[in-house]
Amino acid sequence: MELFERHAEYLTDVPTAFERELMQTIDWDSRLILIRGPKGVGKSTLMQQYILKHYDVSDRHVLYCSADSAYFATHTLVETASAFVRQGGKRLFIDEIHKYDGWSREIKDIYDLYKGLKVVMSGSSLIQLNDGQADLSRREDVYDMPGLSFREYLWFRTGKKVDPVSLEYLLGNAGTFCTMVRSQYRPLEFFKDYLRMGYYPFSFEKKKTYRSSIENVTSYIIDTELTKYRGISADNTRKIKALLQIIAEMLPYQVDISKLSKSVSIDRVTLLRYLRYLDEAKLIRNIFSKVDTITDLQKPDKILLDNTNLIHAYCIKEPETGTLREAFFCNQLASAGHLVEYGGIKTGDFRIDKNLIIEVGGPGKDFSQINEDDISSAALAIDDIDIAGLKKIPLWAFGFLY
Secondary structure (H helix, E strand, O other), X not given: OOHHHHHHHHOOOOOOOOOOOHHXXXXXXXXXXXXXXXXXXXXXXXXXXXXXXXXXXXXXXEEEXXXXXXXXXXXXXXXXXXXXXXXXXXXXXXXXXXXXXXXXXXXXXXHHHOOOOEEEEEEOOHHHHHHHHHHHOOOOEEEEOOOOOHHHHHHHHHOOOOOOOOHHHHHHOHHHHHHHHHOOOOHHHHHHHHHHHOOOHHHHOOOOOHHHHHHHHHHHHXXXXXXXXXXXXXXXXXXXXXXXXXXXXXXXXXXXXXXXXXXXXXXXXXXXXXXXXXXXXXXXXXXXXXXXXXXXXXXXXXXXXXXXXXXXXXXXXXXXXXXXXXXXXXXXXXXXXXXXXXXXXXXXXXXXXXXXXXXXXXXXOOHHHEOHHHHHHEEEEEOOOOOOXXXXXXXXXXXXXX
């Protein structure tokens, strides 16, 4: 197979010094794995690193290919898998799977036909991947790959690794944990750099063009994916980009949909639908007070851009500190698998996993905005401190959950 030559080329100069934590989370023995995440978070590198760790480059039992290569203009996924299996193939890695039209149906056929073949796929078109998963229900194991956590960023930048901690451990042992981290490095020295340009791994290679690279990724999602897969009018793509800028510059208070609708000249119903699509594409984060009862056109209680690097990319002026704090907190908690809901004006900023209340703020923040009855199940996430106090945890520490 000619793909074996490309396989060897793909595996040339793959960085191996740093490895995303997801490598340890994935059950690599599964017959069908889908790794999905925004473009640029390191999905291709993760797959290539796994191959290099477990196979020799010349081993013909494993094959790495990209679905957007010219090869697949004249070959199907099914015939590729068939030829690979006939030659003794055991594990097939397919990158950029969303670039192949009808991918989910052919992957279903491969799964049903070749019981001894393990397939690992990756894709960055979250909307298209969501649409295709109906064909693969109960067959695939899906893993979401976010950008770098603050912990991973520090490891990448300093070479010093601190293992991730659970939220339960952090809440009960914040003082001990923060002291241990501070023995390795001073987190506050790096925190603002992370908020500005530390979420996407390509920041280490593209410092000068980092902002434009982020804009290119978001423009592709809006101009191509949302128009093709969600039927958004091409006339409205500029309005959606303007919407992202407005959200980036908003204070993290309750959402005024009517005002937002007028600002971008999009009617209320259409705007709510667009907000749902943007959340699905991981460009924004819609936060609701009760996730269990959300309706299709329900107004979010809070809207934030997905991560702080997006905020910096879309803000013309310096972003609001409160917005950055809340976006960081929500991103890190959600990326670690926790349910994040809006707390309410008098019940704390956020409710985590239904029962934990966390208020996010600066060094002067206290429990005054939390109901007395809720204080026992509440904590404070405080920016600009590096030592934990009683239920007062440094904001950066929540970046060590994955």
